Amino acid sequence: MNNPYHTPVMLEACMQGLAIKSDGLYVDVTFGGGGHSRSILALMGEKGHLYAFDQDPDARKNLIHDNRFTFIQQNFRFLKNNLRLYGLKHVDGILADLGVSSHQFDQAERGFSTRFDARLDMRMDQSGELDAAKIVNTYNEDELHRIFGMYGEIHNARTLAKTLVKARITGTLETVATLKDSIKGLMPRGKEHKYMAQLFQALRIEVNGELDALQTFLQQSAELLTPGGRLVILSYHSLEDRLVKNFIGKGKFRGEVEKDFFGNEIKPFKSVNRKAITASEDEIAVNNRARSAKLRIAEKI
Ligand SMILES: C[S@@+](CC[C@H](N)C(=O)[O-])C[C@H]1O[C@@H](n2cnc3c(N)ncnc32)[C@H](O)[C@@H]1O
Numbered sequence: 001m002n003n004p005y006h007t008p009v010m011l012e013a014c015m016q017g018l019a020i021k022s023d024g025l026y027v028d029v030t031f032g033g034g035g036h037s038r039s040i041l042a043l044m045g046e047k048g049h050l051y052a053f054d055q056d057p058d059a060r061k062n063l064i065h066d067n068r069f070t071f072i073q074q075n076f077r078f079l080k081n082n083l084r085l086y087g088l089k090h091v092d093g094i095l096a097d098l099g100v101s102s103h104q105f106d107q108a109e110r111g112f113s114t115r116f117d118a119r120l121d122m123r124m125d126q127s128g129e130l131d132a133a134k135i136v137n138t139y140n141e142d143e144l145h146r147i148f149g150m151y152g153e154i155h156n157a158r159t160l161a162k163t164l165v166k167a168r169i170t171g172t173l174e175t176v177a178t179l180k181d182s183i184k185g186l187m188p189r190g191k192e193h194k195y196m197a198q199l200f201q202a203l204r205i206e207v208n209g210e211l212d213a214l215q216t217f218l219q220q221s222a223e224l225l226t227p228g229g230r231l232v233i234l235s236y237h238s239l240e241d242r243l244v245k246n247f248i249g250k251g252k253f254r255g256e257v258e259k260d261f262f263g264n265e266i267k268p269f270k271s272v273n274r275k276a277i278t279a280s281e282d283e284i285a286v287n288n289r290a291r292s293a294k295l296r297i298a299e300k301i
Contacts, residue, residue, distance in 0.1 A: 005062055006101040008035030009234055009290045010279055014095060015039050017232040017272065017297035023047035024092035027083070027224075029076035029217065030054060032101040034062040040095070041066055051083065051091075055125040058103060075125065077213040080220040090226045096217065097234040100124065100204070102289065112204065114196040117177040122200075122207045132203040136173045141165045151211075151239065152202030154195070160186055201237065214240060218247045222268035225300035231269060233296050241276065241294045248298040269298035 008014075014036055018026065022045030028037045031052035040050050041064065049068050055075045063071055072082050076096065083091070104124065105113050111121035111132060120132035135147070144161035148154045160183060167173060167182035180196065187195040205211060221231050231248070235241045243253050250257040251267030258266045277297070279290035 003033045003035055005103040006033035006035060007287050007289070008033070008039070009097065009287065009293045010277065010283070010295050011035065011039055013277055013295055014097075014232050014234065015043060017295070018093040018095060018230050020044055021048070021092055025088065025090075026050045026093045026095070027079070027091055028052045028095045028097075029079060030095075030097045031059050031062070031071065032097065033103065034059075034064055036095055036097060037064060037069070041068060044068065051086065051088075053079065053082070056101075056104065057126070058107075059101075075213060077209075077216040079217055080224060083224065089224070091224050091229065092226060093230040093232070094221050094225060095232045098210075098214065098240055099236045111176065112200070114176065114180075114193070114200055117175055119175055120173070120179060120203070122204045124208050128207070130207055132207050133172070133174050135203055135206055136164060136179060137168055147202050147206045148199065150202075151205040152198040154198050154202065156186060160199070205239070211239060211243065214243055215247075215253060218244065222247075222251075222300070225268075227300050229300045230272070231298045231300070235294050235296075236289075236292045241296070244296050245276070248296055268301060270301055272297040272299055 018040065020026065020040060020043040024044065026040050026044070026048065028040060028050060031037055031054040034052070037050060037052050044050065046068070049070070051070045051072060053072050053074055053076050055073065057073060060071070060073070070086065074082050100112055104110050108116035108118045109121070111118045120136060122132040141161045144164060145158050148160050149157035154160060163183055163186060164173065173179050173182060225231060233244045235244055246253050248269045248271050251269070260266055273296070276294035279293055283290045
């Protein structure tokens with residue numbers, strides 16, 4: 001299924017993971033081009049219903065006209081409250097395909113891609129106040145160091161932060177080109193592309209509060225799923241995958257699993273697959289975005 005907006009990753013494995021019931025209630029919290037949503041609807045019966053979230057108004061271009069479908073233009077960190085507005089306290093399956101869509105990457109003016117020169121934006125929700133230019137031009141050196149180190153895993157994060165703080169004295173760093181230009185000397189030769197990708201990843205995570213949103217969402221999904229309900233998550237970098245893995249395995253994001261008086265583990269999910277599922281070589285050959293994808297499937301206990 002090739003869609004210029006976005007080609008869904010590991011579609012079949014995601015559908016199997018959701019174990020769709022004909023009359024079930026499902027949530028796709030990252031609607032995007034609607035590829036996964038369309039498959040859910042195709043597998044669901046007349047009595048089922050699918051609620052889809054996306055914080056980017058552009059996703060509305062792909063809305064599905066089906067009376068079993070409801071679109072909610074919201075951040076998935078507000079999943080529980082929004083579902084409550086529709087009278088829902090429990091659902092049978094939740095799917096999250098994290099990160100940005102190909103459409104968001106390909107729209108030069110959104111500022112997500114290192115391939116184009118554009119304003120440093122990177123907001124998935126364009127009504128948000130924080131964009132990448134604001135971070136680069138107003139965060140102090142320590143704050144920049146923290147996000148480059150933590151979210152970009154950049155080895156010379158301190159030097160990078162220092163360099164940017166110095167560069168912005170002579171003029172604001174508004175665009176991808178000015179940013180690239182100001183850090184030319186810092187990028188390891190031959191690895192410029194990787195370095196820029198790490199830098200952009202760090203900025204994007206900070207702009208969109210991605211790790212916070214993911215943690216809030218995971219906690220809410222544990223409250224919302226009925227016993228036996230499925231949680232299916234596709235992630236694209238190790239910071240996200242670590243949070244998902246820990247939450248499914250231990251019921252928390254760090255530290256060891258808690259146990260009750262009898263030694264039983266206290267956690268909301270059991271893992272359906274021992275290890276993360278990755279895309280086949282065939283899929284990667286036709287969709288490069290699938291290369292870094294990790295799929296984790298869990299069942300509510
Ligand atoms: C990888 S794409 C999903 C593609 C989709 N599965 C498909 O088949 O087309 C991720 C989408 O999730 C949205 N998104 C990312 N984080 C979000 C969040 N915290 N809340 C709501 N939407 C989010 C993005 O705007 C983007 O459209």
